[in-house]
Amino acid sequence: MxxxxxxxxxxxxxxxxxxxxxxxxxxxxxxxxxxxxxxxxxxxxxxxxxxxxxxxxxxxxxxxxxxxxxxxxxxxxxxxxxMTYKSAIAGVDLxxxxxxxxxxxxxxxxxxxxxxxxxxxxxxxxxxxxxxxxxxxxxxxxxxxxxxxxxxxxxxAAGGSGDSAPMTALGVFQGMKAAAQAKWGSPSLAGRSVGVEGTGKVGYQLIKLLLADGASVIATDVNSDALDRVARDFPEVTIAPSVIDRVLDVYAPCALGATLTGESVSVIAADVICGAANNQLADTAVERAIGDRGIVWVPDYVANGGGLIQVAGERLGTSAEEVRAQVEKIFATVVRILDVAQREGVLAGAAADVLAEARLAAAR
Structure with a gap:
């Protein structure tokens, strides 16, 4: 029916x-x-x-x-x-x-x-x-x-481009590096503490990238099997029952959305929030609370656009190298968004929306 x-x-x-x-x-x-x-x-x-x-x-x-x-x-x-905004900001024709x-x-x-x-x-x-x-x-x-x-x-083997989790994680990583540059003056995450909430397909790949860059990682997940895999493959990662309330440099929400609420933001001790989860804000007022606390938030649909870029490339026959290069441009996109937000005195979410809506308006 x-x-x-x-x-x-x-x-x-x-x-x-x-x-x-x-x-x-x-x-x-x-x-x-x-x-x-x-x-x-x-x-x-x-x-x-x-x-x-x-x-x-x-x-x-x-x-x-x-x-x-x-x-x-x-x-x-x-x-x-x-997804409409993600496609627009990622520059794909979808x-x-x-x-x-x-x-x-x-x-x-x-x-x-x-x-x-x-x-x-x-x-x-x-x-x-x-x-x-x-x-x-x-x-x-x-x-x-x-x-x-x-x-x-x-x-x-079925003619596709395979799992999009690695490219999604790469995009989040690039967004995180851009936020680090805005907050601390350097894109390196070496020596920074990152709490990854959600260690499934994307969170697992993100942890791999963070460790390679020299970050220390604390991870949590409601799925014990996912956590066991992280503990087995990355023994240097600290497993915790929760990360959102830990003292961190970066909080990375990579599970389901709406973890950023008025209540949770009041206990977050991180300086940067950047993750793969969609719809991280429980409502639009939450971003104002994040900004009032001096926390840099990378709009979720910008950071997690890597997987979309990959499958858009699959439709067009784009090479893996070209896809990776486009995903890495998320760094520059986030830098631009954060620069506009600071210069215009607006929130990062509003700055990102303006860029996306400008592309949609031009297409119409």
């Missing part, structure tokens, strides 16, 4: 569902939100297409045990809007989209379910292109590729 809600000028029911939500910034209406269900496989999925000004909407499929449908809808709407599958991937994921989901993606005719996200990986994308042409991030 498929239900599609399309953008319309007015609606009698404001601040509910998709249209005119009070918890979204003005002007953030989505072009299309589609709900998919397949009772035979247990599939319940939502695809949100936010904006296709720059090209087809691209974004990963998150497989997660949401508390309810409302929580899943809120997440996919926020994530897809973020729009913003995202998908969520409601369920526990550890118990509910099956080849039949993934193929069913992919068949639904195919019905969108290329307006949405999927990739991996929390709860999905390149092996899952290979399975999806059996039933849809609109998937990127598959394993190299």
């Amino acid at each position: 498929t239900l599609t809600l399309e953008r319309r000028a007015t609606t009698a029911h404001r601040n509910v569902g998709v249209f005119g939500r009070a918890d979204f910034p003005a002007g953030s209406a989505h072009e299309q939100v589609t709900f998919f269900q397949d009772r035979a496989t247990g599939l319940e999925a939502i695809v949100a297409i936010h904006d296709t000004t720059l090209g087809p909407a691209l974004g990963g499929t998150r497989f997660y045990p949401y508390a309810d449908e409302a929580a899943a809808l809120k997440d996919v709407l926020r994530l897809s809007r973020g 729009g913003g989209g995202k998908a969520v599958i409601i369920g526990d991937p550890a118990t509910g994921k099956s080849e039949a379910l993934l193929e069913s989901y992919a068949r639904f993606v195919q019905t969108l005719g290329g307006r949405y292109i999927t990739a991996g996200d929390v709860g999905t990986n390149s092996d899952d994308l290979d399975i999806m590729g059996r039933a849809t042409d609109y998937v990127v991030g598959r394993n190299t």
Whole structure:
């Protein structure tokens, strides 16, 4: 069963569902939100297409045990809007989209379910292109590729560019180095303490980069298997039950979003916040609280754009060397954003949004 809600000028029911939500910034209406269900496989999925000004909407499929449908809808709407801005700031010719599958991937994921989901993606005719996200990986994308042409991030043996986690981590690392330069006058992280929250695909790769640069790393994760892997592969890393409240130079949120709240910001002792998680701010007022404390925050959709750059390159046949070079430009982008923020007396998030919106406006 498929239900599609399309953008319309007015609606009698404001601040509910998709249209005119009070918890979204003005002007953030989505072009299309589609709900998919397949009772035979247990599939319940939502695809949100936010904006296709720059090209087809691209974004990963998150497989997660949401508390309810409302929580899943809120997440996919926020994530897809973020992808629009991420694509714009990264300089790729793609729009913003995202998908969520409601369920526990550890118990509910099956080849039949993934193929069913992919068949639904195919019905969108290329307006949405999927990739991996929390709860999905390149092996899952290979399975999806059996039933849809609109998937990127598959394993190299299946014609894809492989896991995007290393490039995502590289982008975060470049953003962190740019923030270090703004805060301490040097991009080096040697001797700096970094707390990595979330040691999954991206967090693990980020730890590798940080250690190679001479940083000391403290790591935490709710997944004991992920932490065990870090402890085994990187014995120099300190494992802790929490890092957000530790005395650190850098706090790196790399798990799920919304860890930056009014309450958590009051206890953060780090000078820099830069991580891979999407939607790190629980609400827009939180960034002001971060700035008031003199903490440098790198806008999440800028820092974590490396994976998007990789899969965009996959569509175009871009070489791995060219992709890496483009990901490394995230350093210069963050430097520019932080310079604009300081010069204009605005927050980094606002400075990043202005740059992204300027590219969207030019395309329109």
